Amino acid sequence: MDFTKMHGCGNDYVYIDCFKQDVEAPELLARTLSDRHKGVGGDGVILICPSETADAKMRMFNADGSEGRMCGNGVRCVAEYLFRHGYASGTAADVETLSGVKHIVRREPGLLTVDMGAPELAPEKIPVTGFAKPVVNELVEVNGGAVRMTCVSMGNPHCVVYVPDTAGLNLPVLGGAMEHSKWFPEGVNTEFIQILDETHLKMRVWERGSGETMACGTGACAAVVASVLNGHCKKDTDVDVLLLGGTLTIRYTGDTVLMTGNAVEVFTGTVEV
Known part of the structure; x- marks a missing residue:
């Protein structure tokens, strides 16, 4: 399996391009690859998947295998990956997450702004x-x-x-x-x-x-x-x-x-x- 290691402010994940390869049992994969001594090492695993509503869909798994709804540093890295590998063009990309579609603007290579939406206080x-x-x-x-x-x-x-x-x-x-x-x-x-x-x-x-x-x-x-x-x-x-x-x-x-x-x-x- 091919992977890319990326980080946003040191919040590091193992990114897997699911446009090109399938992933089975991502929960187990996250626990295995996140191990910093016996695996690749990271805070978890993020899958970059095809989406029907955006340029890509992000699925994020923590180091213990649990699936998270959202990762702000992760979604920036997903967008940067999309630009680098031709899945998105121009300066804007949309990424589907379990917390909705996030709009990202690439200010320059490696520097991005994400509209995270309104906070929920209820x-x-x-x-x-x-x-x-x-x-x-x-x-x-x-x-x-x-x-x-x-x-x-x-x-x-x-x-x-x-x-x-x-x-x-x-x-x-x-x-x-x-x-x-x-x-x-x-x-x-x-x-x-x-x-x-x-x-x-x-x-x-x-x-x-x-x-x-x-x-x-x-x-x-x-x-x-x-x-x-x-x-x-x-x-x-x-x-x-x-x-x-x-x-x-x-x-x-x-x-x-x-x-x-x-x-x-x-x-x-x-x-x-």
């Missing part, structure tokens, strides 16, 4: 249980302590928590506790945010099914939406989110969320499965 749509109204700066108990969380869906569930300093966090404990807490029946991605100023946020993320990753595009979008809701950032303003793997620029207009970031091809190869 608790039942995220989903987050135990709340009748949008969860903004709500105090909850987790792992024996208290945190304030803001919940947003960007096609997948996110919980944003503000901290004084992201460097000293015990992310496996805190992130794992949030992922498996009673409030999130489908698990959750948790963004731990340090506010630098109103246009710069520092972020570490715990992704459900993968653990800590170098970056999370939908998580960066959720962080900026939450920061606007909490009064830390301004609406319709570019905000740089500093992640372990690089920087994403996010703009929440009030109607939609625009995400700009890189998409890098690392290497190609062939693996026996």
